[in-house]
Amino acid sequence: MRIVVPVFDGFTSLDAVGPYEVLRMLPGAELVFAARSAAPVTDDAGWLTVVPTATFDDIVSADVLLVPGGPGARRNLDNAALLDWMRRVHATTTWTTSVCTGSLLLGAAGLLDGLAATTHWSEVARLESFGAAYTEQRVVEQPGGIITAAGVSAGIDMALRLAELIEGPVAAQAFQLAIEYDPQPPFDAGSPAKAPQEAKDYLAAR
Amino acid sequence: MRIVVPVFDGFTSLDAVGPYEVLRMLPGAELVFAARSAAPVTDDAGWLTVVPTATFDDIVSADVLLVPGGPGARRNLDNAALLDWMRRVHATTTWTTSVCTGSLLLGAAGLLDGLAATTHWSEVARLESFGAAYTEQRVVEQPGGIITAAGVSAGIDMALRLAELIEGPVAAQAFQLAIEYDPQPPFDAGSPAKAPQEAKDYLAAR
Numbered sequence: 001m002r003i004v005v006p007v008f009d010g011f012t013s014l015d016a017v018g019p020y021e022v023l024r025m026l027p028g029a030e031l032v033f034a035a036r037s038a039a040p041v042t043d044d045a046g047w048l049t050v051v052p053t054a055t056f057d058d059i060v061s062a063d064v065l066l067v068p069g070g071p072g073a074r075r076n077l078d079n080a081a082l083l084d085w086m087r088r089v090h091a092t093t094t095w096t097t098s099v100c101t102g103s104l105l106l107g108a109a110g111l112l113d114g115l116a117a118t119t120h121w122s123e124v125a126r127l128e129s130f131g132a133a134y135t136e137q138r139v140v141e142q143p144g145g146i147i148t149a150a151g152v153s154a155g156i157d158m159a160l161r162l163a164e165l166i167e168g169p170v171a172a173q174a175f176q177l178a179i180e181y182d183p184q185p186p187f188d189a190g191s192p193a194k195a196p197q198e199a200k201d202y203l204a205a206r
Numbered sequence: 207m208r209i210v211v212p213v214f215d216g217f218t219s220l221d222a223v224g225p226y227e228v229l230r231m232l233p234g235a236e237l238v239f240a241a242r243s244a245a246p247v248t249d250d251a252g253w254l255t256v257v258p259t260a261t262f263d264d265i266v267s268a269d270v271l272l273v274p275g276g277p278g279a280r281r282n283l284d285n286a287a288l289l290d291w292m293r294r295v296h297a298t299t300t301w302t303t304s305v306c307t308g309s310l311l312l313g314a315a316g317l318l319d320g321l322a323a324t325t326h327w328s329e330v331a332r333l334e335s336f337g338a339a340y341t342e343q344r345v346v347e348q349p350g351g352i353i354t355a356a357g358v359s360a361g362i363d364m365a366l367r368l369a370e371l372i373e374g375p376v377a378a379q380a381f382q383l384a385i386e387y388d389p390q391p392p393f394d395a396g397s398p399a400k401a402p403q404e405a406k407d408y409l410a411a412r
Contacts, residue, residue: 014227014385017254021220021358024251025412031253040257045230047237048223051246051255100386121386138390151386152227153362161392173395173405174412179220180306180327180357182396183389184344186367189379190388199379206231206380 001166004032004062004089006082007050010072013043014152015099019066019159025175026167034059036082044070056085061092064162068155069101069120076105083109095145095162099155103148107132115142120151121192153190156181207372210238210268210295212288213256216278219249220358221305225272225365231381232373240265242288250276262291267298270368274361275307275326282311289315301351301368305361309354313338321348326357327398359396362387 003023005016016033024031035041035052042049067073067086076082086109090096098106103119106112107130117132118140128134139158140148149158160181164172189195209229211222222239230237241247241258248255273279273292282288292315296302304312309325312318313336323338324346334340345364346354355364366387370378395401 012227013223017219017223020251020254021218024253031251033254045226045237047230047259048226048239049257049259051257053253053255138388150388151384153385153387153389156359157390157392164392169393170402170404170408173393173401174408176391176393176395177398177401177405178357178409179359180396181359181389181391182344182356182394182400183359183387183391184363185382185387185389186363186370187375187379187382188388189382190386192383194388195379195383196376198376199383202376202380203384 001026001028002030002032002062003064003066004034004059005066005068006056006086007033007035007041007052007068008072008076008082009042010044010070010075011041011068012070012100012152013045013048015068015070015102015155018153018155019099021179022156022159022163022175023064023066025178026163032059044072056082059089062089063093064095064097065089065093067098067102067105069099069104073101073105077108087111093145095147097147097149097158097162099149099158100151103127103132104130106146106148111146115146116140117142117148118150119148207232207234208236208238208268209270209272210240210265211272211274212262212292213239213241213247213258213274214278214282214288215248216250216276216281217247217274218276218306218358219254221274221276221308221361224359224361225305227385228362228365228369228381229270229272231384232369238265250278262288265295268295269299270301270303271295271299273304273308273311275305275310279307279311283314293317299351301353303353303355303364303368305355305364306357309333309338310336312352312354317352321352322346323348323354324356325354
């Protein structure tokens, strides 16, 4: 069960680490953080640097491909080498997945054409520019094993669903218990429909 | 606003990265991943390796100290150098916080004696061995700026509360919207009280 997470400068850490923390518990899981080279990769905030465990050239197949988003994803939408690698690995996967704007990379690779998909709420138009039909759900499953998750933290929900698909509902619930995922945010502002206008204005002004 | 996250071999990645993804949005935030040396540090699963941005010796003060947990936290409960460093930095902080079994390190450092606190549900007895009164809440706030969070994913909820305390409710809601934290897990099994027995048995057998 090889689960490959491509990382690139400017990725969003939680997009990758949220689902990682769930999927690593799958029996026989081998988690791979793959990058262009062996050089460390720094996230979008600039504070978190991870050491890849493989290069793209090392990886010719995967059971699960999990593509994180972030400003770095947007900067790679015309990176032919990355997109070609994604297409080649996708041809071998059982599940090809994304978190947040990772779906834009799937779209740019031509993997979402004619499919329903989701992304971060701020990037709906760009997602649709790749021929995907934006669907306002936390996790969107499509034929062919393509699953996209909404923004950042949605990767945790997606990973639990993926664990259910791969290992069954008991395992998925065990993993949820292991990470004590009993969410109790102090506010209910996690989507544009729920957040107050002042919070949207604060974000827009950053 | 310097936010210092100590990392050590065997830490749980999501304990650190969940709150990191929220707190990095605080105005003027400087996030520091501090370790014993400049050498990369590998998490409990063995797949994720991060490059520290400072050594413990570099860091003599912080506004926020955020201590992650994991098997590596338990292995450091008698690490006098680490505990002494934590005490010295704590003396300078406004907020000293932990996620999951990071609270055991706070306890071992003597910072929880006589206080209410929480931890991962599996480590309640060990937490109480340090003189803390276990409190079954997702986030426990105490006088002196000490805040502990329950297991792994609870760090996200704690970080949103901390953002509210530091920057106010509008900012906290903006950060929640930015990471689209509108949790919709496919199951309701995130605590021992909610998880079915089969899931607990599955976890115990791993």
